Amino acid sequence: MSESGVFQLPALLTHDQARAVATQVCNLVRTQPLLQIDASELTQFDSSALAVLLAGLREAAQHQHALKVSGLPAKALALARVYGVENLLHLQS
Helix, strand or coil: CCECCEEECCCEECHHHHHHHHHHHHHHHHHCCEEEEECCCCCEECHHHHHHHHHHHHHHHHCCCEEEEECCCHHHHHHHHHHCCHHHCCEEC
């Protein structure tokens, strides 16, 4: 985490990295009442990136914490629309 309550997603987030990143996000969301995920660095990703965000949101809900996503690249947003999860992501501009 670069600053308190902000987690920067890596530039590369595919199936190979998803488990490790999801574990990081879920561990952080347990200890942060509000976790901001900055997705602006994402350049190479697949649907696993969305799965990581959804896992974090699920964990946040279980602990009555909040998780917000900012900087999601347009291609990732389009993928979220295709999968019908855009509204679940708590996107911030």
